[in-house]
Amino acid sequence: MIVCVCAGVSDREIRASIQAGARTLGDLGRGCRAGVDCGACRDMLRGMLGARCHHRSAEAAATTKTGT
Numbered sequence: 001m002i003v004c005v006c007a008g009v010s011d012r013e014i015r016a017s018i019q020a021g022a023r024t025l026g027d028l029g030r031g032c033r034a035g036v037d038c039g040a041c042r043d044m045l046r047g048m049l050g051a052r053c054h055h056r057s058a059e060a061a062a063t064t065k066t067g068t
């Protein structure tokens with residue numbers, strides 16, 4: 001699915017950028033050009049970044065609980 005129509009960037013490309021270390025809208029813009037034009041996709045990009053951060057927080061909490 002195309003998330004950023006301006007740059008023609010798909011959700012897969014965005015997830016790949018996040019997997020590769022993108023943590024901010026600026027990182028995504030530099031990495032895959034998403035969100036750098038009209039800005040209509042930025043709420044969705046923030047949601048994808050937030051979901052990744054939430055996932056990482058859950059991983060950290062699980063690691064803390066298990067001590068692994």
Ligand code: FES
Binds near residue numbers: 006035041
């Ligand atoms: S839709 Fe992403 S910058 Fe326009």
